[in-house]
Amino acid sequence: MNRQPDKRSRLIDAAVRIVHEQGFARTTLADIAGAAEVPLGNVYYYFKTKDAIGEALVAQHAGHYATLRKQWTQSGDARSRLVAFVQMTVDNRAALARSGCPVGTLCAELNKVGGPLAEQTGAIFTELLGWLEEQFRVLGRDADAADLALHLLSALQGVSLIAHSLGDPDYVNRETSRLTAWIENL
Amino acid sequence: MNRQPDKRSRLIDAAVRIVHEQGFARTTLADIAGAAEVPLGNVYYYFKTKDAIGEALVAQHAGHYATLRKQWTQSGDARSRLVAFVQMTVDNRAALARSGCPVGTLCAELNKVGGPLAEQTGAIFTELLGWLEEQFRVLGRDADAADLALHLLSALQGVSLIAHSLGDPDYVNRETSRLTAWIENL
DNA sequence: GTCTATAAATGGATAGAC
DNA sequence: GTCTATCCATTTATAGAC
Numbered sequence: 001m002n003r004q005p006d007k008r009s010r011l012i013d014a015a016v017r018i019v020h021e022q023g024f025a026r027t028t029l030a031d032i033a034g035a036a037e038v039p040l041g042n043v044y045y046y047f048k049t050k051d052a053i054g055e056a057l058v059a060q061h062a063g064h065y066a067t068l069r070k071q072w073t074q075s076g077d078a079r080s081r082l083v084a085f086v087q088m089t090v091d092n093r094a095a096l097a098r099s100g101c102p103v104g105t106l107c108a109e110l111n112k113v114g115g116p117l118a119e120q121t122g123a124i125f126t127e128l129l130g131w132l133e134e135q136f137r138v139l140g141r142d143a144d145a146a147d148l149a150l151h152l153l154s155a156l157q158g159v160s161l162i163a164h165s166l167g168d169p170d171y172v173n174r175e176t177s178r179l180t181a182w183i184e185n186l
Numbered sequence: 187m188n189r190q191p192d193k194r195s196r197l198i199d200a201a202v203r204i205v206h207e208q209g210f211a212r213t214t215l216a217d218i219a220g221a222a223e224v225p226l227g228n229v230y231y232y233f234k235t236k237d238a239i240g241e242a243l244v245a246q247h248a249g250h251y252a253t254l255r256k257q258w259t260q261s262g263d264a265r266s267r268l269v270a271f272v273q274m275t276v277d278n279r280a281a282l283a284r285s286g287c288p289v290g291t292l293c294a295e296l297n298k299v300g301g302p303l304a305e306q307t308g309a310i311f312t313e314l315l316g317w318l319e320e321q322f323r324v325l326g327r328d329a330d331a332a333d334l335a336l337h338l339l340s341a342l343q344g345v346s347l348i349a350h351s352l353g354d355p356d357y358v359n360r361e362t363s364r365l366t367a368w369i370e371n372l
Numbered sequence: 373g374t375c376t377a378t379a380a381a382t383g384g385a386t387a388g389a390c
Numbered sequence: 391g392t393c394t395a396t397c398c399a400t401t402t403a404t405a406g407a408c
Contacts, residue, residue, distance in 0.1 A: 021298065022298055022299065023211070023295060023298040023299075025209070025211045025212060026211060026298065026299065028382085028383060028384085029383075029384065029385090030383075038392095039392075039393050039394080040393085040394090041385095041386085041392080041393050041394065041395085042391080042392055042393060044384095044385070044386080045391065045392075045393095048385095049384085049385080050383095050384065050385090099298065100294055100297065100298070104294075104347055104351075105294050105298070107347065107350070107351035108286055108290075108291050108294045108295070108347060108350065108351070109209060109294070109295060111285075111286065111350050111351055111353070112207065112208055112209040112212065112285065112286070112291070113208065113209075113212065121351070122351040122352050122353070125348055125351050125352060126352065146360075147360055147361075147364060150345070150348070150357060150360055150361055151341065151361060151364055153344065153348060154340070154341050154344030154345040154347075154348060154361050155337065155340050155341050155344055156344065157343070157344035157347050157348065158339065158340030158341055158342065158343035158344030158345070158347070159336065159340040159344070161290055161293065161294060161340075161343050161344070161347065162311055162336070162339060162340060162343065164293070164294065164297050165290075165293035165294070165297055165307070165308040165311050166308050166311060166312065167297070167308070171336060174332075174333055174336055175333075175336055175337060175340050178333060178337055214400080214401060214402085215401075215402070215403090216400095216401075224374095225374075225375050225376080226375090226376095227374080227375055227376065227377085227403095227404085228373085228374055228375060230402095230403070230404080231373065231374075231375095234403095235402085235403080236401095236402070236403090
């Protein structure tokens with residue numbers, strides 16, 4: 001891990017980017033190797049199989065969201081944290097309309113076949129739901145915190161899917177306006 | 187169309203079913219041929235390419251939802267039509283948790299590569315949004331009918347994705363309860 | 373119209389030189 | 391650790407007999 005941080009990281013970053021754009025199955029090892037500027041045969045020194053790249057890619061996403069949650073948790077009150085979470089979707093609307101949510105589309109694809117990789121990706125949602133529930137609980141909604149968390153994540157994932165399907169980031173603007181107002185009035 | 191309704195229909199039905207379970211890219215022509223009990227080589231008599239099967243499959247879905255909308259439109263008031271729409275999701279929760287929404291997952295997959303097939307699938311959402319908007323307009327929500335339609339479809343697509351990702355139909359129950367109550371109180 | 377056999381291409385994975 | 395060459399399985403698509 002310390003010996004070759006450069007090439008391995010480059011491969012993972014390339015995988016995250018290209019898999020987001022093309023999906024996991026359509027992305028070839030040659031695509032990833034090419035984007036990372038690593039010869040194809042050398043990829044197998046860092047990752048035994050394509051699935052191993054998938055695991056590293058999912059771990060990268062999981063770590064990214066864990067970092068974001070930590071940052072949000074350290075600043076502001078629960079309400080502003082939830083607003084910040086919604087705002088992230090607004091900020092990403094162009095990429096969402098182009099390629100969908102990186103986690104959502106990956107979950108949808110991987111769960112069609114199953115396996116450990118699919119479960120690891122789904123776990124990102126579980127962690128996120130837990131964090132959201134915590135925030136709603138802080139707001140005094142102990143009774144229905146889990147349901148409110150599910151509602152918020154559903155709406156954001158759903159509008160990401162629709163914006164992606166129709167190639168229009170404006171759907172994200174419209175639905176997130178509603179959600180932000182909803183949070184402010186809770 | 188009248189000469190061979192049987193084999194052609196069998197192939198489309200098999201494609202709808204298996205593509206829902208496995209996704210389009212992972213589904214081979216051999217899978218479809220096998221499920222429809224048609225020899226592989228014979229598939230090409232009915233469909234020139236794999237994409238042609240994709241188009242037939244998408245047209246099947248589009249027709250299915252058009253039929254449902256027609257039935258709903260003919261019975262009850264706007265409010266009960268919207269409730270019926272949500273109820274369809276509840277009724278399908280087991281399949282949704284197993285393989286996701288047939289249209290939503292197909293949209294997500296096909297829009298990663300683009301092309302006419304992706305747009306045809308997205309059009310199903312456009313038609314659905316239009317119908318939902320109409321119902322909200324009948325309920326007197328002229329000003330924000332389109333936003334309400336987007337909110338409802340987003341929430342349903344989102345919870346389908348989450349239930350699929352986590353393999354648990356109960357998420358569908360929880361979110362649809364909220365949505366039904368929301369419609370009743372509009 | 374039906375079906376077998378196979379062509380052509382793709383892509384994951386490995387061997388082995390350096 | 392690095393990289394070229396290549397194996398091998400899979401899958402789309404076609405040729406051509408019946």
